[in-house]
Amino acid sequence: MQPVTCFCCCPPVRRGSVSEAVHTLYPxxxxxxxxxxxELRETLIGQDGGICIALAGYSESGVSDINLCAAIARDGCAHEVVLAVDSASGSLRSRAKRAGISRILEPEKIQSHPVRETEEHTMQVEMRRTEPARDGSDGRAPLVVLCSGRGGVGKTSLTATAALIAASWGLHVGLIDLDLANGNLYTCFGLKRGADLASLAAPDPEAIASLSLSVGDSIELWGPCSLPELAEKAAPFADALIDCARSNADLVLADTASTTTDAVAGALQRADRVVLVYDGRQASLAALARLGGLAVRLGVARTRIMRLENHADPYAKPDYSYARAEMGLEVARPLRVFEGGPEVAQLMGEGLAGELARYSCDFTRSVASCLAQILAELGCLPDCEAARRASREPSVKRRFWRFSRGREVG
Incomplete structure (x- = not known):
């Protein structure tokens, strides 16, 4: 695992809150x-190896914070450049984006909003503040949950592809299909049925472990239920299932239902990263806003929420305006997966996700890039060349135009 170091420049009185915010964002x-x-710029220029994060904020004199961050971004010595402020206006966010600043951090706003425990809540899930992010010291794998609030945005294909890529990097991956009633994650791997969670009679770790299906090198799959009407029977065992997967894997990826069931809500509360998937359509953006607000009300820290645009145009600049006022998306890290064409849907439909993951195209390279960024934030990016190369993959592709001078006809 590559070490992660955050080099900060801020007044001493602010260092406590900044340090707490940094450890929430980068465990x-x-x-x-x-x-x-x-001193900050000189230190960054002298760094060699590991993942370097640069943060500046709350300066009381001298060069302004945004100018310092812009200079660091131009130096190109930091993997991410973060600007820390009390409150960021839309104008400041636009200036920061143009300056190449990776994100704006508002330490006073990263704490989850408390939830009022009233009888109005219909979901029978314990509403609690999310525990601190795991640092791996307990021996359990990080949990990454992909959700959308709307079907058809491609999160099942993303989950399957990410699992195969992670396995190719040497990680043992646990896959959980939390769409207990109608999940079809198993079909991406050419299986006729999944691991029937409805057959569990008790939250016994040994029984749960034996229920998994091997769907590839170093990948174990759980779920869904054999019949939709049995989903309620398996839902109470979702927490035990997640614990079992995290105890036996290096990384756990969970695909979810488009509706937020009790099992999905519990997974969101326990996730180290929540990835909100959308595809740019208006209905998908509305679902993104609703789900982001729900995640915050469930107690998920905003810094654990990411937003992923699927089917993105690789040559178009990302548009972040949709997150301007959506609850829970203020500091959510943006990710992009490029359109892969009809071949992606065809291979997934035929159960050939493994073949797709081995094929180098815009889709697979951008999935690998997103996965590498998530693992880097969690401090568990594998120490292999393929993972390091994926972490450097650009989010926008450059267009190359070829001009030639026509020959004169004599």
Missing amino acids: HAACIFADSAA
């Missing part, structure tokens, strides 16, 4: 504070 990061802007 494995070590914080090193510089006393001046010049």
Whole structure:
């Protein structure tokens, strides 16, 4: 695993809140504070190896924070450049984006909103604040949950492809299909049926472990239920299923139903990263906003929420305006997966996800890039060349135009 270091420049009185915010965002990061802007830039330029995060904010004199962050971004010595402010206006966010700043961090706003426990809540899920992100010291794998609030955006294909890519990087992957009634994650791997969770009689770890299906090298799959009407029978065992998968894998990926059932809500509360998937259509954007608000009300820290645009145009610049006022998306990291064409849907429909993952195209490379960014944030990016290369994959492709001079006809 590559070490993550966050080099910060802020007044001493702010270092406590900044350090807490950094560790919420980057659980494995070590914080090193510089006393001046010049010292911060010199330190970053001298770094060699590991993942470097640069953060600046709350300066009381000298160069402005946004100018310092812009200079660091131009230096190209940091994997991410973060600007810390109390409150970011739309104008500031636009300036930061143009300056190449990766994200804006508002330490005072990253805490989850408390939920009022009233009888108006219909879901029978314990509404609680999310526990601190796991750092792996307990021996359990990180949990990444993909959800959308709307069907047809491609999260099942993303989950299957990400699992295969992670396995190719040497990770043992646990796959959970939490669409207990109508899930079809198993079909991506050419299976006729999944691991029937309705057959569980008790939350016994040994029984859960023996129920898994091997769907590839170092990939174990659980779910869904054999019949839709049995979903309620399996729902109470969702927490035990997640615990079992995290105890026996290096990474756990969960695909979810488009409706937020009790099992899905519980997974969101326990997730190390929640990835909200959308495809740019208006209905999908509305579902993204609703689901982001729900995640916050469930107690998910905003810094654990990511938004992923699927079927993105690789040559178009990303449009972040949709997150301008959506609850829960203020600091959500944007990810993009490029359109793969009809071949992706065809291979997935034929159960050939493994063949697709081995094929180098815009879709698979961008899925690998998103996965690498998630693992890097969690401090568990595998130490292999393929993972490091994926973490450097650009989010926008450059167009190349070829001009030639026509020959004169004599």
